[in-house]
Amino acid sequence: MLPTFAYIRAQSLDEAVRQLAADGARIHAGGTDLLGCLRDRVFHADKLVSITALPGLRGIATGRDGALRIGALTTVAEVAGNPTVRERYPGLAQAASEVASPQLRNQGTIGGNLCQRPRCWYFRGEFHCLRKGGTTCYALAGENQYHCILGGSRCYIVHPSDTAPTLLALGASVEVAGPKGRRTVSLDEFYVLPSADIQRETVLAQGEVVTHAVVPRPGTGIRSSYRKVRARGSWDFALAGVALALRFDAGRVVDGRVVLSGAAPVPWRSREAESVIVGSRLEPDVCRRAAVAAMASAVPLKRNGYKVPLFTGVIEEELGKLGRA
Amino acid sequence: MASRRPDHPATAQIRLDLNGEQTTVAFAPHKTLLEVLREDLGLTGTKHGCELGECGTCTVLLDGRPVLSCLVLGVACDGAEVRTVEGMADGPRLHPLQETFADLGAAQCGYCTPGFLLASKALLAANARPSRDEIKEALAGNLCRCTGYLKIYEAVELAAAKMRGDEAEPSEETLYGRP
Ligand SMILES: Cc1cc2nc3c(=O)[nH]c(=O)nc-3n(C[C@H](O)[C@H](O)[C@H](O)COP(=O)(O)OP(=O)(O)OC[C@H]3O[C@@H](n4cnc5c(N)ncnc54)[C@H](O)[C@@H]3O)c2cc1C
Ligand code: FES
Ligand code: FES
Numbered sequence: 296m297l298p299t300f301a302y303i304r305a306q307s308l309d310e311a312v313r314q315l316a317a318d319g320a321r322i323h324a325g326g327t328d329l330l331g332c333l334r335d336r337v338f339h340a341d342k343l344v345s346i347t348a349l350p351g352l353r354g355i356a357t358g359r360d361g362a363l364r365i366g367a368l369t370t371v372a373e374v375a376g377n378p379t380v381r382e383r384y385p386g387l388a389q390a391a392s393e394v395a396s397p398q399l400r401n402q403g404t405i406g407g408n409l410c411q412r413p414r415c416w417y418f419r420g421e422f423h424c425l426r427k428g429g430t431t432c433y434a435l436a437g438e439n440q441y442h443c444i445l446g447g448s449r450c451y452i453v454h455p456s457d458t459a460p461t462l463l464a465l466g467a468s469v470e471v472a473g474p475k476g477r478r479t480v481s482l483d484e485f486y487v488l489p490s491a492d493i494q495r496e497t498v499l500a501q502g503e504v505v506t507h508a509v510v511p512r513p514g515t516g517i518r519s520s521y522r523k524v525r526a527r528g529s530w531d532f533a534l535a536g537v538a539l540a541l542r543f544d545a546g547r548v549v550d551g552r553v554v555l556s557g558a559a560p561v562p563w564r565s566r567e568a569e570s571v572i573v574g575s576r577l578e579p580d581v582c583r584r585a586a587v588a589a590m591a592s593a594v595p596l597k598r599n600g601y602k603v604p605l606f607t608g609v610i611e612e613e614l615g616k617l618g619r620a
Numbered sequence: 621m622a623s624r625r626p627d628h629p630a631t632a633q634i635r636l637d638l639n640g641e642q643t644t645v646a647f648a649p650h651k652t653l654l655e656v657l658r659e660d661l662g663l664t665g666t667k668h669g670c671e672l673g674e675c676g677t678c679t680v681l682l683d684g685r686p687v688l689s690c691l692v693l694g695v696a697c698d699g700a701e702v703r704t705v706e707g708m709a710d711g712p713r714l715h716p717l718q719e720t721f722a723d724l725g726a727a728q729c730g731y732c733t734p735g736f737l738l739a740s741k742a743l744l745a746a747n748a749r750p751s752r753d754e755i756k757e758a759l760a761g762n763l764c765r766c767t768g769y770l771k772i773y774e775a776v777e778l779a780a781a782k783m784r785g786d787e788a789e790p791s792e793e794t795l796y797g798r799p
Contacts, residue, residue: 302632302649302695327691330652331672345696372685396761397739399673401685402692529760 297334301342305349308472308504314344315502316474322346322504324368324404327395328411335419337412337427352406352506355379361512367406367505371458372397374405384510386519386538390461393523396530406505409459409469409485410497413452413560414532415442425450425493439596441534444603446559450489451596453557454496455532459486460554460562461521464540467510473503486561496560516543518620522613523556524605533557535605537613541572548572553589553614558606565589568610577618586610634698638663639707649695654678656694657704665705665734669763676762679735680704686742688761705734708741716779717741724790726775728766735762740776748784750776 302323305311314320319341323329333340346352352368355377363384365374374380375391394400394408412418413426415434423429434442434451442451463482471478485497499505513519519540525531533556541551553568571585586607593603632649635642638661647660654671657663657680669675671690678690681703708715717737720726727733736759743750743758750758755776756769764772774794781788793799 296655297650297652299648299650302693304695323693323696325691326693326696327673327688330691330693334671343693347696395673396676397758398676398679398686398688398761399691402687 297330298336298339300333300340302345303342304345304347308349308506311344311346311349311504312472312474312502314342315504317342318501320344320502322410324407325370325402326407327399327403328407332412332419336421337419346504363510363512365405365508365510367507368404370401371395371403371405371408372400374458375400383513384461384465384519386461386464386521386540387458387510390457390521390523390538393521394457399530405458405508408456409462409508410499410505411455413496414455415452418452426452426489428494435596438598440598440601441532442596442599443559444590444593444595444599444606445555445563446488446561447594447596448488448490450493450560452489452496452560453533454486454559454561456562457521457523457533457536457556460536460538460556461519461540462508462510463562463564464538464552464554465510465513465519466540466552467508469505470507470509471499471503472506473500477506479509482562483564489560514542516549517541517551518543518617520613520617520620522609522616524609535602535609537606537610538562539613539617541617546576548575548577553585553610555589555606555610558593558602565610567591568614572614577614579615582611582614582618585614632695634695636697636699637701639703645694647694649693651694652690653680653682653692653694653697653702654689656697657689657702660694663704663706667731667734669731674763675732675735676739677732677735679738679762681738681742684742684745686739686761703738703741705737708737715741716782717744717776720775720779720782720790721772724771724775724778724794726767726771732762732764732766736764736772740779743776744780744783748780750780752777 321340323343323345352366355365371391371394381388417424417433422433425432432450443453468481521538523533523536536556538554542549553565555563568585568589571588575581590603631646633646657666667677669677673691680689
């Protein structure tokens with residue numbers, strides 16, 4: 296059973312922002328993450344403000360500048376099936392199609408996918424951990440096979456989203472509406488490491504709503520992909536994943552991004568891997584060196600050392616594949 | 621239970637098209653669609669499993685698409701069309717999927733069956749001739765602890781054939797196992 300809360304279906308963005316100003320008010324979109332958190336008492340809500348009736352937050356459109364605007368309420372299934380996304384941003388389509396299960400892709404929204412809370416079983420369980428305002432990270436001495444190998448400090452979650460790493464690789468940003476007006480935040484600056492703030496995963500302030508994700512027009516020569524390794528075939532969060540968006544010219548990588556999922560508390564951009572591949576053809580030895588570089592600063596915990604060779608293999612393979620694509 | 625603060629109404633009221641019938645129902649706003657169906661509307665065909673989105677047995681069709689009713693709020697469904705397993709048969713006539721699930725032994729304990737039936741129904745509405753891989757993909761959110769899935773996939777294939785009007789019989793191997 297869910298704990299009690301009040302429920303308000305906002306009719307305008309202004310109303311939503313106003314209703315969300317109160318402490319204890321939470322945004323309800325698809326609810327697939329939120330309701331699980333409330334049921335397991337991960338956090339509390341006095342009031343849920345549904346944004347599902349807001350006009351203009353649904354659907355995918357290409358702007359005059361060629362950028363793609365994805366409304367925050369667009370479902371993950373709609374992103375996965377959208378013809379423009381499939382044609383121009385295949386990495387994003389691939390990532391969306393590998394989120395959760397068919398039912399959850401029908402329910403879950405892209406805004407909720409970007410803002411979902413971590414899946415660490417101590418955070419989700421009956422542990423008053425650091426991220427919930429406690430004094431201990433139970434994962435550090437505990438069962439940490441699914442925790443991070445990069446970017447951890449005091450708290451060792453991995454960011455659970457599959458769409459965030461691909462959007463970050465594609466150079467996307469989010470448009471946000473809040474009590475202080477509107478702002479655009481690049482995904483480079485959207486996610487927060489535990490070293491910066493241990494109790495939240497994004498820079499969103501109370502009352503701020505993501506309204507759109509904006510993906511720049513893919514330049515000529517861009518190829519993108521997403522590769523996700525999971526423990527089960529049917530559905531699961533990423534054990535290790537890599538999102539690539541690389542621009543090629545005459546067979547060489549001109550620029551681009553390599554972003555890891557399942558590696559760190561945020562979608563993790565590997566500049567080490569990028570610096571190996573930029574300027575080169577993706578020959579086997581280049582892919583191998585890039586993959587090794589991506590893992591050079593990894594610090595595995597007691598039970599997740601397997602992630603280092605797993606990531607090395609996945610990155611190497613996926614770079615090779617995109618190089619031949 | 622519900623507090624008396626003015627923004628905490630003790631009950632919410634919604635209208636649904638529930639299995640083709642206009643229905644009005646009132647309940648506390650923190651109840652899930654699963655709880656509203658089972659507790660307030662008495663439709664217990666939709667099963668209550670993990671309540672975490674992991675098992676799929678609570679699957680219903682919301683505006684035609686399969687969703688997990690344990691992760692949908694009842695209040696969010698005002699004006700929606702909801703189809704549950706109770707709405708699958710046409711009077712005394714079973715839906716072809718119900719027939720083939722029964723005939724092929726695709727239901728054993730049966731706890732997962734309503735969810736599989738509805739996820740399959742949505743698949744066949746969109747794709748009359750799904751491949752085995754497409755069936756697996758469409759049913760990836762539904763767990764079954766009994767059948768090992770093979771008979772479920774075969775039942776969906778047989779129902780699809782029947783619904784297309786193809787002559788189709790279950791294979792000997794499906795019915796009687798490998799010789
Ligand atoms: C069993 C299971 C398996 C899953 N597997 C995967 C997986 O493999 N990969 C993956 O990426 N995800 C996975 N998920 C997570 C799921 O994809 C996301 O939960 C979904 O996309 C979230 O969208 P939602 O609309 O349901 O979010 P909600 O539950 O409505 O919201 C999630 C959070 O974001 C906040 N929020 C929602 N919308 C906004 C907005 N527009 N602006 C600001 N804040 C907002 C909410 O307040 C809440 O805290 C899984 C979930 C479950 C239950
Ligand atoms: S009860 Fe809803 S998915 Fe298990
Ligand atoms: S028949 Fe028992 S769980 Fe599927």
